[in-house]
Structures are given as C-alpha cells and as structure tokens.
Amino acid sequence: MHIPDGFINGGVSAGAAVVAAGGLGATLKRAGQVLDERRVPLAGLAAAFIFAVQMLNFPVASGTSGHLLGGALAAILLGPSVGAVCVSVVLLVQALLFADGGLSALGLNILNMALITAFAGYLAFVGLRRVLPARPGSVVVASGVAAGLSVVLSSVAFAAQYAIGGAGGASVGTVFGAMVGVHVLIGIGEGIITGLVVGAVLASRPDLVFGARDLDLVVGARDLDQGPAAAPAAVRAEVRS
Amino acid sequence: MRRPVRFAVFLVAGLALAAALAFFVSPQASGEPDGLNRVAIDADFADAESDHALARTPTAGYGVEGVDDERLSTGLAGVIGVAITFAVAGGLMLVVRRAGGRSTTGGRSPGDAGHSAVPG
Numbered sequence: 001m002h003i004p005d006g007f008i009n010g011g012v013s014a015g016a017a018v019v020a021a022g023g024l025g026a027t028l029k030r031a032g033q034v035l036d037e038r039r040v041p042l043a044g045l046a047a048a049f050i051f052a053v054q055m056l057n058f059p060v061a062s063g064t065s066g067h068l069l070g071g072a073l074a075a076i077l078l079g080p081s082v083g084a085v086c087v088s089v090v091l092l093v094q095a096l097l098f099a100d101g102g103l104s105a106l107g108l109n110i111l112n113m114a115l116i117t118a119f120a121g122y123l124a125f126v127g128l129r130r131v132l133p134a135r136p137g138s139v140v141v142a143s144g145v146a147a148g149l150s151v152v153l154s155s156v157a158f159a160a161q162y163a164i165g166g167a168g169g170a171s172v173g174t175v176f177g178a179m180v181g182v183h184v185l186i187g188i189g190e191g192i193i194t195g196l197v198v199g200a201v202l203a204s205r206p207d208l209v210f211g212a213r214d215l216d217l218v219v220g221a222r223d224l225d226q227g228p229a230a231a232p233a234a235v236r237a238e239v240r241s
Numbered sequence: 242m243r244r245p246v247r248f249a250v251f252l253v254a255g256l257a258l259a260a261a262l263a264f265f266v267s268p269q270a271s272g273e274p275d276g277l278n279r280v281a282i283d284a285d286f287a288d289a290e291s292d293h294a295l296a297r298t299p300t301a302g303y304g305v306e307g308v309d310d311e312r313l314s315t316g317l318a319g320v321i322g323v324a325i326t327f328a329v330a331g332g333l334m335l336v337v338r339r340a341g342g343r344s345t346t347g348g349r350s351p352g353d354a355g356h357s358a359v360p361g
Contacts, residue, residue: 032338041331052322097298098322
C-alpha cells in the first residue's frame with residue numbers, strides 16, 4: 001500500500017507529513033518513557049522482521065498481491081508507541097534505500113501504514129481481549145482479527161486522502177469500494193500472519209508479548225536470563241508460587 | 242507450559258529468520274501489483290505516478306546494482322534491508338530511551354505502561 005509520488009496532491013501530502021511528524025514525535029517521546037532495556041533490541045528485531053515479511057507479497061486475487069503491513073503486529077508485541085516507531089523506520093528505509101513509497105508521500109505512508117495500523121489495531125486488539133476469555137489463545141485470535149481490521153482502516157484512510165487530493169480524476173466511490181474490497185482480502189493474510197507470529201512468540205517467550213502482559217506468562221524466565229530486566233519477573237513468579 | 246527460550250537465543254533466531262525470509266523467500270514473492278496499485282490501474286489513475294527521486298540509487302527497487310542474477314540481487318537487497326532496519330530501529334530506540342530519562346535498567350518501573358490499560 002506504499003503510495004508513490006503523484007497519487008495525492010502536494011497540499012494533502014504536506015498536511016499528512018505535518019500530522020505524521022507530530023504523531024511520530026509524540027510516539028517517540030512516549031516510547032522513550034516506556035521502553036525498558038530489553039525492548040530496545042526487540043524493537044530492532046520487530047522492525048527488521050516486518051521489513052523482511054513486507055517483501056513477501058502473496059497473491060490475493062487474479063493479478064493482485066498484498067503484503068503484511070505489520071503495524072498491529074508491532075503494537076501487540078511492543079505497545080502501540082514503540083510499534084508505530086518500528087514500522088515508521090521500515091517505511092523510511094524502504095523509501096530512502098529501495099525507492100519504495102514516494103518521498104513526497106512519506107507522511108501519508110507513515111500515517112496510513114504505521115500510526116493508524118498501530119494505534120487503531122491496538123485499540124481493536126484491546127477491545128477484543130476484553131470480550132474474549134483471558135488466555136493465550138484469545139491473544140492470538142484478537143491479534144489476527146485486529147490486524148486484519150487495521151489493514152482495512154488503512155485502505156479507508158487512503159480513500160479519504162484520495163477524496164481530498166487525489167490525482168487522475170477517478171470517482172471517490174469507485175476508489176473507496178475497490179480499496180476496501182481488495183484490502184479485506186489482504187487483511188485476511190495480515191490476520192493469519194499476525195496470529196501465527198504472535199502465537200510463535202507466545203509459545204517461545206510469552207513474557208515478551210506486550211499485549212499479553214496481563215496474563216503473567218513468565219514461568220521459568222528466572223533461570224534463563226541473567227540480565228537485570230529478568231529480576232522483577234522472577235520476583236513476581238516467586239510471590240505467586 | 243513449554244520451557245521458554247533464552248532472550249539472546251530468541252533475538253538471534255528472530256534475526257536469522259528475518260534474514261532467511263528476506264534472502265530465500267522474497268525472490269519467490271508475487272510480482273503482481275499490490276492492492277493500491279491494482280486499484281490505481283483499474284480506476285485509471287496509475288499514470289499519475291511520477292518518478293521516484295531515488296530511482297537510480299544502487300539498491301532502488303529491491304535489487305543490488307551490478308548483481309545480474311535477479312534472485313540473488315533481490316535476496317541480497319533483502320538482507321541489506323533487514324540489517325539496516327535492525328540497526329536504525331534499535332539505534333533510534335536506544336537514543337529515545339536515553340532522552341526519555343530512563344537511566345535505570347529495571348524491567349518494569351512505575352513509568353512503564355506494563356499494567357495500564359491505556360495504550361502506551
């Protein structure tokens with residue numbers, strides 16, 4: 001869904017850049033406040049992993065492909081602020097190093113694919129967690145559904161931007177319907193990938209899933225990590241047992 | 242519950258998986274237009290796209306200039322991207338964490354969003 005230069009006019013692109021810069025500034029500040037030592041390399045890993053999986057376009061319909069956006073995934077693993085920053089870094093590297101996503105559209109792309117997917121995806125995830133039973137399986141289901149929704153929302157955001165300042169004169173209704181239609185399909189892929197990844201992290205290191213921290217899945221972590229970050233988890237595990 | 246893996250093992254395995262996906266799987270990815278490009282073609286605004294200012298740089302378009310084998314070129318570009326993304330994201334987080342004034346190394350402090358229902 002990387003918007004190239006030229007699809008959206010300069011005014012809307014510049015407006016989106018201002019909004020994205022403000023949003024990114026706020027998320028960076030928040031990330032600095034909530035980050036613990038261990039989530040620094042994890043954020044690097046999440047960004048690198050999302051970069052890799054974004055390269056894996058899968059076919060969704062005849063002559064059409066889609067790929068993971070990863071904003072919801074990063075938000076569920078690391079929290080929405082850190083997650084939004086991770087995907088923004090991915091988009092920046094793609095635009096500057098691989099000429100993917102227009103430079104004038106960088107603000108639009110960060111808004112649509114990092115900020116909206118991370119925050120709306122995380123809100124949907126939290127909402128789903130509230131109505132589902134408190135167990136790891138629910139985290140996987142909520143992750144997948146929220147991630148799928150985040151992709152559809154991202155496509156709606158593009159349609160709105162096209163409505164305000166789109167080039168080429170296509171009808172807004174056509175663009176809206178086509179964008180949502182194809183991104184429902186891509187969202188299904190996003191949901192499956194996100195559910196699989198969150199499930200794999202829950203199976204190997206459940207304590208590292210931000211969106212599952214209420215479940216206190218920290219058994220055995222004390223023996224494994226000598227780092228200071230492990231201490232509070234070990235203490236809590238001891239208090240419970 | 243299954244025995245969790247060590248943190249360092251998790252990190253290294255995750256990075257190795259990302260690099261492997263980028264190197265081995267990305268050359269097999271679908272080359273069809275993505276959702277947005279498909280809509281642009283069908284709704285007749287694809288021509289509005291203008292050239293990317295960095296379209297002639299050595300790794301533009303997910304390839305490495307000078308590497309003729311297309312699969313190898315894509316795979317190498319993927320691995321370069323994985324490494325640079327890891328370094329930039331990790332480095333940025335290191336900087337904002339220091340700027341955020343968290344000098345302690347504890348896992349969860351009162352400032353952490355750890356037990357808050359509000360999105361962090």
